[in-house]
Amino acid sequence: MxxxxxxxxxxxxxxxxxxxxxxxxxxxxxxxxxxxxxxxxxxxxxxxxxxxxxxxxxxxxxxxxxxxxxxxxxxxxxxxxxxxxxxxxxxxxxxxxxxxxxxxxxxxxxxxxxxxxxxxxxxxxxxxxxxxxxxxxxxxxxxxxxxxxxxxxxxxQPAAICELVDWVHSCGFELVAAGKGMNFCPGYRYSTPDTVWDYFDFTDEQVKSGDFNPKMYNSFTDGTKAAIEMAAVANATGMDCPSDGLAFPPAGLQDLAEVFKPVSEGGRLEKTGIVDIAASREPDGRVVLNNIQYGMFVTFRAPNEYTRQCFNQYGLMTDASGWYGSMWRPFHLIxxxxxxxxxxxxxxREPTGISKRYRADAVATAKGDFAAGNMLDGEGGFKVWAKAIPAKQAVSLGALPIGLAHHVKLKRSIERDQIVTLDDIEVVDDLDIHALRTEQNQLLES
Incomplete structure (x- = not known):
């Protein structure tokens, strides 16, 4: 540089x-x-x-x-x-x-x-x-x-992940997965701004300092920020979101290459080329050993036996087979x-990551059962969390993007974990954004 x-x-x-x-x-x-x-x-x-x-x-x-x-x-x-x-x-x-x-x-x-x-x-x-x-x-x-x-x-983190992805391609390895670490376990999904500080070690003085927004931190806690960032990475790199949203498998440094490879190879991915999260908590809340909560990672595969041997000779952390390796950055300083x-x-005149294609989306998903007439309160709120899904699926469903889920009224009831659609809400004052989204559909990748 x-x-x-x-x-x-x-x-x-x-x-x-x-x-x-x-x-x-x-x-x-x-x-x-x-x-x-x-x-x-x-x-x-x-x-x-x-x-x-x-x-x-x-x-x-x-x-x-x-x-x-x-x-x-x-x-x-x-x-x-x-x-x-x-x-x-x-x-x-x-x-x-x-x-x-x-x-x-x-x-x-x-x-x-x-x-x-x-x-x-x-x-x-x-x-x-x-x-x-x-x-x-x-x-x-x-x-x-x-x-x-x-x-x-x-x-x-998205730009740092894009940098790692570029490194994989530039070196001639096969890109398998990319993602980031995050403090998450399944119970966090339904956190609200009223409960969010229970998941952090901040003092009362820190929270009151004016530098800590409960909705913003709740977006990290309930997985919404992860969905937003991973969908953005997919759009920038050409990778895919899992078909049913991010899986958040718990994984430490020693696990990355073993976990983030296809199921067919003994890993947790539905296929090669997936973005996902390395959770720093086990489902029961225990902290994952050597977790990468603040870091980003890629996993990749050696193209031949010689490269596989080099992985071993030069100390790369690999899976048990030696074919899959991992690279990570331990921190980001926003x-x-x-x-x-x-x-x-x-x-x-170069971007540090750019959404060149419409490949994935982060869509509003209900945190509970809500009747018609309720107002959604957007990212990090009480009513919805974001789910990262393939763009084709989002377009087919007419899914409501999380960015348009703030202060909109439901015109029909929704159930917990249901993806909210445009037909479920009243569209009022953001028609210019909807028009741009329609334009964006022309960039949809198969």
Whole structure:
């Protein structure tokens, strides 16, 4: 990698990389924490509906007040400081800004922001995986036609998994599975924002700090975030989701190559080329030995006997047969690493992961029995969890994507673990997103 050298050369020419950030929550705060330590990396503007909260985030990550006191975007460009605003459209209108980081976590807003940025000729780094899994293939196609980069955010697990998948293909191995670790066991599926902190070791002081959103953390706990991220990985890599959703087999480092291979070979996969999760909990709640809760992995197969022998000679962790090996990254630092995506987009015009095809979806699935008239409350809420399924199946069912399951009314009853369909709900104020989803169906892969 030579991104730092490319940035240094450009900075020496007096041309910093100029960035607009939308959303100053947890991920955005981590981006901001590192931004001030990268020469030539200028956050020109930060847009957040709550300007005071954004300013509080900046103070929390040790920005001096004069660093974010620019009175306008023009002032920010001239002074090198940062302007904080509640108007995201001003970032799109600013010709000097090259790239937009979308970090709101709101799927509908994220899609609309990405469309506006692409229309304005700006690269997009989509932190918002919720938006990407819902409309990423369509957004990527729009960006391609506009001649700009649309990219997953490095530091988040999907982009790191895409990097590992690329490594497998580049080395000439047969890709078998890809996924991530996660603290999950079956009982977590029906967690709610009222019970979520029971699954974490945070103190009351940490929870009250303003950096911890119960719905967001509940999305991790009930498996929704896993479905969103794995479906996004499938769309970026051409892999498949399991036909009945993610299986979450428990597996530690020593188990990856044994577990994440086809059933026909003694593993747990229905076929080769599947995304799934290595759960860090056994079904009874016990912690898995050597779990990779914060990591990402790939499993792959040797193409011949010579390569199989090399696996053994060079210490690769394999299954008992020696044919299947695993590679992993033990951690991800989300926003602390996102500058890699920004610099790759602007300096190389390359994405760090991109949803090139519509292969999988994350669809709303009932957490209980609910009657007509109930309001769904979206990702991480009380009513639905997300299930990752093949896109063909989602289209055939008319399934409701998890990103459109917030604040919508049921027009007929649903039962626990039932996939919610568009026919089950009243479609009200997001017709533009539904239209984009219809456009995306043209990218459906067989």
């Amino acid at each position: 030579n991104l730092s050298a490319l940035l240094a050369a450009r900075t020496a020419q007096g041309k910093p990389v100029r960035i607009g950030l939308i959303g100053a929550g947890k991920f955005g705060s981590m981006i901001l924490s590192q931004a001030q330590h990268i020469d030539g990396y200028h956050i020109v503007g930060i847009a957040d509906l709550d300007v005071t909260k954004a300013q509080t985030s900046l103070a929390r990550v040790y920005w001096e007040k004069n660093q974010y006191s620019a009175s306008s975007l023009t002032d920010a460009i001239t002074s090198g400081a940062t302007h904080v605003t509640d108007d995201a459209s001003s970032l799109f209108a600013c010709s000097e800004i090259e790239v937009i980081i979308e970090a709101t976590g709101h799927p509908i807003a994220g899609v609309r922001h990405a469309l506006s940025a692409i229309d304005a000729g700006k690269h997009v780094v989509m932190v918002n995986v919720e938006a990407d899994v819902m409309c990423g293939p369509a957004l990527a196609e729009r960006a391609r036609k506009a001649g700009v980069v649309y990219s997953m955010a490095y530091g988040d 926003g602390l690493e996102t500058a890699v995506s920004v610099l790759s987009a602007t300096l190389r």
